[in-house]
Amino acid sequence: MAIKRICKYGEKVLEKKCRKVVFEDIKKELPALLADMFETMDAVGGAGLAANQIGLDLRLAVIKIQREGEEPLSLVIINPEMAEKSGSMYEDEGCLSFPGLFAKIRRAAKVKVRALNEKGLPIEINAEGLFAKALQHEMDHLDGVTFVSRLPLMSRLKLKPALMKLKAQWKKIDESKMKPM
Numbered sequence: 001m002a003i004k005r006i007c008k009y010g011e012k013v014l015e016k017k018c019r020k021v022v023f024e025d026i027k028k029e030l031p032a033l034l035a036d037m038f039e040t041m042d043a044v045g046g047a048g049l050a051a052n053q054i055g056l057d058l059r060l061a062v063i064k065i066q067r068e069g070e071e072p073l074s075l076v077i078i079n080p081e082m083a084e085k086s087g088s089m090y091e092d093e094g095c096l097s098f099p100g101l102f103a104k105i106r107r108a109a110k111v112k113v114r115a116l117n118e119k120g121l122p123i124e125i126n127a128e129g130l131f132a133k134a135l136q137h138e139m140d141h142l143d144g145v146t147f148v149s150r151l152p153l154m155s156r157l158k159l160k161p162a163l164m165k166l167k168a169q170w171k172k173i174d175e176s177k178m179k180p181m
């Protein structure tokens with residue numbers, strides 16, 4: 001297992017729609033890849049990580065939701081599709097590709113997602129709250145959409161100077177040099 005460097009805002013791979021996974025083609029490398037993704041996410045205390053955030057053009061992501069007093073909920077989604085969404089929430093969101101930046105983003109409150117799991121089996125996920133937010137955020141990544149681009153135009157413009165400053169600092173952060181938790 002290894003902690004990977006996380007791609008930061010401004011790197012092209014984050015703005016590209018990821019290629020659909022042919023499960024048979026990656027099945028051999030998948031366990032090692034997923035172990036690296038979970039380890040990388042855990043090292044920085046993230047709730048989700050998409051493959052393109054570690055530079056891979058693959059339509060898959062890992063999610064780990066930690067609720068107080070509960071076992072963490074870990075999940076792998078491969079080729080996820082949004083089947084249903086309803087309601088609305090407006091909550092703070094962050095992203096491992098924008099370390100330390102938080103912004104309120106409008107999301108559906110409830111979602112139904114279909115995907116393949118780590119065994120290549122079809123799964124249907126019904127989620128709400130934090131879990132629904134993580135699913136939408138990671139699925140956006142796989143479409144090349146970062147959370148900041150979900151902000152209304154005016155907020156985006158206001159944020160721009162701060163983002164430019166942060167971008168230079170973020171570039172220097174290399175998670176792969178971190179010690180595992």
Ligand code: CO
Nearest residue numbers: 094095096097
């Ligand atoms: Co993110």
